[in-house]
Amino acid sequence: MQLDSNAPAERPFWNPYVAGVVLGLVLLGSFLIMGFGLGASGAVTRIAAFAVDLVAPKAVESNAYFSQYFGPGRHVLGDWLVFEVLGVFLGGAVGAYSAGRMKLGVDRGPRVSAGRRLALAVAGGVLMGFAARLARGCTSGQALTGGAALSLGSWIFMMAVFAGGYLVAPLVRKEWR
């Protein structure tokens, strides 16, 4: 099940500069059409709140943070960002399928087991979920979107993301190299 990055039918990735310019045009398009940019983590938070709401509605609806998603005439999933991230999933699937990269597997370094890699993916995800709520966005909503809109806080966030990554990278070298 391990992803084979040398599978014959697979098409190459785009040149990173070309991919970046096209990504920038998508971001620019969002600004020019909607008046705001892209996002990701906010939708994931809404989906998590929605899931908890199914089993324990009181817990989220009366919560000081999550209550902003609920109320009369509002649905926790009724937000532009949720549809946008649904689109990210669909677009990612189309991209992977049409490039011959749609394969079930675990992408991991040569020295780490699939189980350990998955555990670390969850652990890193937990950290990011917390961090994205604290910072009011992630690499999409803050670094990319706020970066292009020249928001001071977004640039500080972006520099901090790189700093945090480089600080921790030596500690998890075995996971990747």
Place this chain on the structure above:
Amino acid sequence: MTLPLYPHDAFGTYGGSFLGTLIGMAFGFVLERAGFGRARNLAAQFYLTDTRVLKVMFSAIVTACAGMALLSGVGLLDLSLITVPETFLWPQLVGGLLLGAGFIVSGYCPGTGVVAAASGNVDGAAAIGGVMLGSLAFGFGYGPLERFYLSGAMGVVRIDELLGVPMAAVAAAVVAMAVGAFLGGEKLERIFAGKAGEPAPDSPRASR
């Protein structure tokens, strides 16, 4: 005609949701084609064997930023209608550090995790599951966090307005910075990929 076309979602919920899905699809497609559905491509940024993350991100920021500066310069875009994330200095600094740490541990950021899951990478789905748990932890622990969450509040601060210069001037500076970062990234890649015995990312042997 003045842009943006539908500020404040004046287009209506259904139309806005439809456009959101389309814009998201384009976003996800490009992230996949950039190679961001694979954790190893993203993690390589932090070992400097492939600085693809830097190249894609900065090219995108420069393109969108210069595009907005240009369009507002010729009067087609009303910058005052563009939503700019507010600045909360301390939570953004600490949140950034934590998110960067989570990025290299999980191998994805939230958006790229969605793309990875969509292309069959179970580790991407695991990362997104983690993001859900982490955001729930934040929400349920919000009480004592609220003070810090609201600290360093500065409102909307655009770097060009802060410096009192036209947006185009800052956009030009960002372009210059990006070009410098690209040249540095290319150089570092050759050094670190060479050390690791890997072909430099853009050499023919590395194309997958």
